[in-house]
Amino acid sequence: MSGRQDGSPMNERRARISREISERTGITEALIERLVRRFYDRVRADPVLGPIFAERITHWEPHLQQMFAFWSSVALLTGRYHGRPMPKHAPLPVSAEHFDRWLTLFEETARELCTPEAAAHFAERARNIAQSLEMGVAQHRGILLAPGERLGDGAILSPEPATR
Numbered sequence: 001m002s003g004r005q006d007g008s009p010m011n012e013r014r015a016r017i018s019r020e021i022s023e024r025t026g027i028t029e030a031l032i033e034r035l036v037r038r039f040y041d042r043v044r045a046d047p048v049l050g051p052i053f054a055e056r057i058t059h060w061e062p063h064l065q066q067m068f069a070f071w072s073s074v075a076l077l078t079g080r081y082h083g084r085p086m087p088k089h090a091p092l093p094v095s096a097e098h099f100d101r102w103l104t105l106f107e108e109t110a111r112e113l114c115t116p117e118a119a120a121h122f123a124e125r126a127r128n129i130a131q132s133l134e135m136g137v138a139q140h141r142g143i144l145l146a147p148g149e150r151l152g153d154g155a156i157l158s159p160e161p162a163t164r
């Protein structure tokens, strides 16, 4: 973690960008903290996702702190997060249904706590990251997903044919 907040032009520029996003969307560090805490309360109570987390996370507070930094970096471009999510997710026993459930709970929580604009800002980023994590999980199993394809239990789920 660098965590250094000197007055360099780079840091000033980053701070200005974060402030602009915050003013436009209403997203603040305090809102991120509320969102993350409530989201993981739901994840832990969820029959599909709860057991996967329970097996891997015993101390929740450090994970939550890491997720505050992650969402601060993703939503406000603060650069607070320095981890690498892909290696942590690639070996998980998950498929499309887990990512869909994760996104449903996350978006529900965001809609409850945020303005529509902030909820959309979070949801768009969450979907993109979830998609790339799902591709990473697939690749870890030797499966290359084409655009629109989803990861089934060990197999590929083909995209639905377009309905007209």
Ligand code: HEM
Binding pocket: 049, 052, 053, 056, 057, 066, 067, 070, 083, 084, 085, 088, 089, 092, 094, 095, 098, 099, 102, 125, 126, 129, 130, 133
């Ligand atoms: C199938 C759905 C998901 C499951 C079951 C899952 C599970 C987990 C678990 C168990 C960890 C802790 C890993 C460890 O410390 O060993 C973790 C960490 C993390 N997850 Fe997920 N996750 C899911 C989806 C997502 C999505 C969609 C995002 C982002 C939008 C995300 C972001 C993160 C981040 C940033 C970390 C911290 C990684 C680090 O720096 O250590 N996860 N996840």
